[in-house]
Amino acid sequence: MDPVVQWPVAFLGIERPGSMASVVVWLVLLAVALLLVLLARSRRRPRTRKPPGRPHGTTLGSALSGVRERLESVWSRTPGSAAAWEEMENELVAADMGVSAARRIVEVVRDAGLSGADEIRPVVRAELNRVLAGYDRDLHLTGTPSIVVLVGVNGAGKTTTVAKLASRLLAAGKSPLIGGADTFRPAADTQLRVWTDRLTIPLVSGARGADPASVAYDALQAARARGADVLIVDTAGRLHTSHNLMEELAKVVRVLGRDGDRVSEVLLVMDATTGQSGLAQARRFADVGVTGVVLTKLDGTAKGGVVLAIEDEFSLPVKFVGVGEGIDDLLPFDGPAFVDALVGAA
Ligand SMILES: Nc1nc2c(ncn2[C@@H]2O[C@H](COP(=O)(O)OP(=O)(O)OP(=O)(O)O)[C@@H](O)[C@H]2O)c(=O)[nH]1
Ligand SMILES: [Mg+2]
Structure with a gap:
């Protein structure tokens, strides 16, 4: 008898190697080997780790992509006509930026004679960053407690x-x-x-x-x-x-x-x-x-310009934003990252 066949046959006390019993033994051994291989492979695979907290820009970036795309589309068409300026103002207001901020931005762009997304975007970015700059967004914890x-x-x-x-x-x-x-x-x-x-x-x-x-x-x-x-x-x-x-x-x-x-x-x-x-x-x-604002449910809106309206009109700093219902979904508000999300990076 083939020695490879002989030992399990002898071990299990099977008399006839060609019999049904020996086929079953080999099938069982094969299944066990397969199981061992699968087990070894699953051990080698790195364990899935909880992803780190979502970066602010990414979350807001996707939440505000609708506004961003609409603004890009307005800017890409050659402006100059009263209708184009009105369209731009409407888009800014639709993003909840507030009428006065929207008007001011349109005026700046119009007075500078700008046209095309590449010329307009940096000016709008600068204006928005100006509005959001200079606020103390720290959470102040004084006294005990x-x-x-x-x-x-x-x-x-x-x-x-x-x-x-x-x-x-x-x-x-x-x-x-x-x-x-x-x-x-x-x-x-x-x-x-x-x-x-x-x-x-x-x-x-x-x-x-x-x-x-x-x-x-x-x-x-x-x-x-x-x-x-x-x-x-x-x-x-x-x-x-x-x-x-x-x-x-x-x-x-x-x-x-x-x-x-x-x-x-x-x-x-x-x-x-x-x-x-x-x-x-x-x-x-x-x-x-x-002393400050926490703006929740930014994940559920395609707008978000209300941040600018709040700071522009009330000089109240937005200190945190809520981007979901989970315990980790509260992020310190980051002005420049927000502007990137709203109108696109430089
Ligand atoms: N998507 C999303 N949902 C949120 C966020 N913050 C809170 N929620 C949800 O909003 C709902 C209301 O939240 P609560 O924390 O109960 O609101 P509240 O202001 O305490 O409500 P009242 O005590 O009834 O005035 C809940 O279903 C929350 O899970 C957020 O940032 N994003
Ligand atoms: Mg409550």
């Missing part, structure tokens, strides 16, 4: 941003504590609890209907007692047109500063998809001492 309050209209993304911000601070080695001062919405506490459990950070929230200012104050006491670095306070969504609700918000900010603490940041969370109507919000919320 530092106090950050998030405000805004219903559904703007406040609670999600509280969690995203806490996650960023955790990654920076800080110890945040969350104050759940939205005592109005039934599921507000549960929503926050899901995030704080996931991040394993403490949450101090109040019963439904409790006074938001006293909940915020309790959270501040807890933050002090636990030695937390940063207190992030979530507040209920409110219509900026409601005087009483805006007063309630002012009280939250006031009470947090009662013991000589200073609220470091009052961030207005704005939904980018609401476009120009967001400007009316910014005007009213600015009265409660807003």
